[in-house]
Amino acid sequence: MHHRSLVAPFLPSLQRPTLACLSWLMVAALCLAWPRPAQARSTPTEKSEPKVEKAERTEKSDKQSSDKSATPVRDAGKEEGAAENLGVLRQRLAERLATRPDPAPAPSAKAEARSEAKAESRAGKRAEPKGHGGELHWAYEGEGGPEHWGELKPEYRLCASGKRQSPIDIRDGIRVDLEKIQFDYQPSGFAVLDNGHTIQVNIAPGNSLQVMGRRYELLQFHFHRPSEERINGRQFDMVAHLVHKDADGRLAVVAVLLERGRDQPLVQTVWNNLPLEKGEPLPAPGQMDLNQLLPEDRGYYTYMGSLTTPPCSEGVLWMVMRQPVQLSANQLNIFGRLYPMNARPVQPGSGRLIKESQ
Ligand SMILES: [Zn+2]
Numbered sequence: 508m509h510h511r512s513l514v515a516p517f518l519p520s521l522q523r524p525t526l527a528c529l530s531w532l533m534v535a536a537l538c539l540a541w542p543r544p545a546q547a548r549s550t551p552t553e554k555s556e557p558k559v560e561k562a563e564r565t566e567k568s569d570k571q572s573s574d575k576s577a578t579p580v581r582d583a584g585k586e587e588g589a590a591e592n593l594g595v596l597r598q599r600l601a602e603r604l605a606t607r608p609d610p611a612p613a614p615s616a617k618a619e620a621r622s623e624a625k626a627e628s629r630a631g632k633r634a635e636p637k638g639h640g641g642e643l644h645w646a647y648e649g650e651g652g653p654e655h656w657g658e659l660k661p662e663y664r665l666c667a668s669g670k671r672q673s674p675i676d677i678r679d680g681i682r683v684d685l686e687k688i689q690f691d692y693q694p695s696g697f698a699v700l701d702n703g704h705t706i707q708v709n710i711a712p713g714n715s716l717q718v719m720g721r722r723y724e725l726l727q728f729h730f731h732r733p734s735e736e737r738i739n740g741r742q743f744d745m746v747a748h749l750v751h752k753d754a755d756g757r758l759a760v761v762a763v764l765l766e767r768g769r770d771q772p773l774v775q776t777v778w779n780n781l782p783l784e785k786g787e788p789l790p791a792p793g794q795m796d797l798n799q800l801l802p803e804d805r806g807y808y809t810y811m812g813s814l815t816t817p818p819c820s821e822g823v824l825w826m827v828m829r830q831p832v833q834l835s836a837n838q839l840n841i842f843g844r845l846y847p848m849n850a851r852p853v854q855p856g857s858g859r860l861i862k863e864s865q
Pocket residue numbers: 729730731748815
């Protein structure tokens with residue numbers, strides 16, 4: 508009716524049936540011509556968006572849970588640090604090793620994924636900090652850079668206001684008989700993830716360390732270039748952060764400084780298994796033994812700090828191995844092609860106690 512009344516004034520001589528036919532044709536033509544949002548969005552550039560969004564959501568939920576429980580564990584939307592038992596942790600780790608993406612990360616997730624995590628924009632858009640909603644995402648330079656992390660989201664406020672932030676320039680430590688870190692690492696399955704901020708290796712359950720009466724399970728390790736921590740002002744070529752968590756949700760990170768030298772077999776294993784796409788852990792064939800990454804000399808520095816990525820949650824026990832481990836120039840360059848600079852600047856020591864092995 509409505510359509511006919513629109514058409515009728517222009518076609519006064521037409522008979523009723525013809526008019527009705529024409530009206531329907533116009534409706535059909537309108538329907539065909541009308542832009543359909545779902546399809547309009549599926550341009551090649553944006554096809555990767557859902558994946559990216561997923562990676563970010565995962566990161567967000569990790570972050571928030573980190574905020575609550577000081578944990579950088581991934582898939583943390585479901586996780587509430589303190590109440591978590593080892594069984595749940597193991598199950599989650601097993602899930603994490605699977606290619607299956609996280610089904611429904613709560614608006615809450617850590618680690619490190621970024622807005623420009625579009626697989627096809629690996630090189631070109633690295634510095635672009637804006638997500639599809641115009642929302643700023645954290646990065647290592649530009650508008651989303653470390654000096655702005657605290658302003659990006661309320662849950663990142665500690666990045667700006669925290670008094671026990673990491674990394675720090677480690678100096679003037681007190682030399683004492685530090686208890687040995689008891690590493691209990693064994694050959695384990697793993698998956699490699701490019702989360703948009705670093706290369707992260709998720710490790711199957713069964714690796715842990717014991718220190719100060721607590722047992723911490725190894726969850727993942729990842730890399731920074733150059734090293735985030737400094738020793739007496741010296742920065743190293745890279746660092747590996749081995750992230751552990753105990754049954755109460757407390758975090759302990761072991762930092763292994765990496766410097767140019769010989770080939771590092773474990774690093775090579777990780778590079779050999781780099782995923783082609785961001786945001787999806789790629790389960791690797793075979794196993795890796797984290798003992799291969801530890802330096803011979805187990806002396807270390809220790810202090811209380813934070814996550815070095817948003818939300819910068821504090822209460823993290825840091826153990827920085829004093830002896831650096833070598834990796835080759837080629838291995839260094841491979842990471843440099845993916846992440847030329849992903850180190851947070853050093854934060855004020857603010858009178859924190861640093862202890863060091865004799
Ligand atoms: Zn790190």
